[in-house]
Amino acid sequence: xxxxELLESLLRKLPMGACMVDKEYRIVFLNDFxxxxxxxxxxxxxxxxxxxxxxxxxxxxxxKINSVFILKNETFSYWEQRPHIxxxxxxxxxxxEESLMFQNMEVLPxxxxxxxxxxxxxxxxxxxxxxxxYNDLSKVADELELEHKxxxxxxxxxxxxxxxxxxxxxxxxxxxxxxxxxxxINSPIGFVYSNIEILQDYIGKLVKITQFSDKLIDKIxxxxxxxxxxxxxxxxxxxxxxxxxxxxVEESLDGAKRVKAIVESLKEFSHADAxxxxxxxxxxxxxxTLKIVSSQFESNVTLHKDYEKGLTPLFCMGMQLNQVxxxxxxxxxxxxGENGSIFIKVFSEGEFQKVSVRDTGIxxxxxxxxxIFDPFFTTKPVGRGTGLGLxxxxxxxxxHNGNIDVKSxxxxxxxxxxxxxxxxxxx
Numbered sequence: 327x328x329x330x331e332l333l334e335s336l337l338r339k340l341p342m343g344a345c346m347v348d349k350e351y352r353i354v355f356l357n358d359f360x361x362x363x364x365x366x367x368x369x370x371x372x373x374x375x376x377x378x379x380x381x382x383x384x385x386x387x388x389x390k391i392n393s394v395f396i397l398k399n400e401t402f403s404y405w406e407q408r409p410h411i412x413x414x415x416x417x418x419x420x421x422x423e424e425s426l427m428f429q430n431m432e433v434l435p436x437x438x439x440x441x442x443x444x445x446x447x448x449x450x451x452x453x454x455x456x457x458x459x460y461n462d463l464s465k466v467a468d469e470l471e472l473e474h475k476x477x478x479x480x481x482x483x484x485x486x487x488x489x490x491x492x493x494x495x496x497x498x499x500x501x502x503x504x505x506x507x508x509x510x511i512n513s514p515i516g517f518v519y520s521n522i523e524i525l526q527d528y529i530g531k532l533v534k535i536t537q538f539s540d541k542l543i544d545k546i547x548x549x550x551x552x553x554x555x556x557x558x559x560x561x562x563x564x565x566x567x568x569x570x571x572x573x574x575v576e577e578s579l580d581g582a583k584r585v586k587a588i589v590e591s592l593k594e595f596s597h598a599d600a601x602x603x604x605x606x607x608x609x610x611x612x613x614x615t616l617k618i619v620s621s622q623f624e625s626n627v628t629l630h631k632d633y634e635k636g637l638t639p640l641f642c643m644g645m646q647l648n649q650v651x652x653x654x655x656x657x658x659x660x661x662x663g664e665n666g667s668i669f670i671k672v673f674s675e676g677e678f679q680k681v682s683v684r685d686t687g688i689x690x691x692x693x694x695x696x697x698i699f700d701p702f703f704t705t706k707p708v709g710r711g712t713g714l715g716l717x718x719x720x721x722x723x724x725x726h727n728g729n730i731d732v733k734s735x736x737x738x739x740x741x742x743x744x745x746x747x748x749x750x751x752x753x
Contacts, residue, residue: 339358341359344359347445356372386408394433401432414450429453432451433447521577603641604643608679623659637679649718649722651744657716668685669685723746730742
């Protein structure tokens with residue numbers, strides 16, 4: 327058997343779907359995996375339009391295939407974006423709960439020697455097992471969240487034992503959350519990077535179009551240059567790119583949100599429970615925390631930073647202090663809303679290094695100042711605050727033999743000052 331025949335035989339027997347189409351979306355090849363799940367013979371569908379065979383997904387498939395022929399790059403679709411691109415039955419055992427196959431799809435360009443795309447090869451990977459695992463994990467997480475809320479309601483009636491119960495509950499949740507985090511981060515990041523790579527190619531072409539247009543604008547009114555502009559736009563498929571870039575950005579934002587949600591969940595639980603004492607810089611902690619919470623700041627919010635030079639690292643639990651900084655910065659962002667300023671100052675005073683977070687927001691009523699460190703006390707609307715942030719922050723600072731003070735006036739703003747001893751005697 328010759329080499330091309332061996333390769334074709336291998337492609338037909340691969341445990342994943344493979345389908346090749348031409349520029350008119352006509353099927354020119356179908357492997358056994360694909361044909362079996364379409365319940366047909368390859369000869370029955372050769373030459374037929376893939377879009378007509380799968381009309382419900384025609385618009386999506388057309389966009390992905392066009393992208394490959396025009397940009398000569400592969401494109402990817404993750405099952406969480408579009409679980410069932412092709413209506414294939416699930417290959418899970420009859421005891422499984424999934425009836426349709428969850429699929430990852432990648433469309434690859436097949437080129438000739440002159441680098442022209444002859445065919446688009448659609449590959450389908452059956453990820454039903456992984457998707458079911460993720461969905462089951464999500465259900466467990468939802469059940470844990472409901473259970474946590476029920477327990478929080480009970481804990482609110484037992485203020486003397488509040489902190490211990492919150493700590494215990496979070497520790498119990500870490501193991502189950504961490505089990506799926508590593509795997510779940512990889513998948514969303516994969517399609518985000520894939521889309522960004524395509525987007526970079528788009529932007530490069532748009533820059534060239536803009537530069538070319540600028541030159542033509544300088545000579546506007548000349549018919550020859552107007553024709554050149556029109557020809558340039560058509561050759562670079564400007565209309566197609568202009569339409570498609572919106573979809574790609576939306577998909578990328580969706581992936582970024584997934585990653586952020588996963589990382590935030592792990593961080594929210596693990597930071598406050600970290601027990602690792604080491605030398606850490608308060609300024610570095612503030613900076614790393616700002617990168618995480620920057621999305622909380624509205625565009626019109628001004629951030630001011632004043633860091634004292636030469637501050638030495640402190641012996642502390644850096645991850646726990648980052649949790650405190652996060653709580654203070656998020657509260658400040660919520661307080662200032664769409665307009666205002668947040669001032670961050672790190673400095674030394676006597677035997678302490680201090681961090682001041684001051685905002686020009688709505689302020690705190692004097693009658694509430696004595697309650698803000700109480701567990702579950704919050705002035706935020708329902709669903710926006712749990713009332714645990716400042717309570718946990720207070721306990722973290724006290725564990726460092728430090729202090730956290732607050733000054734506030736309604737309508738003028740609030741200032742929190744965290745003081746950490748430079749020489750800390752660990753218990």
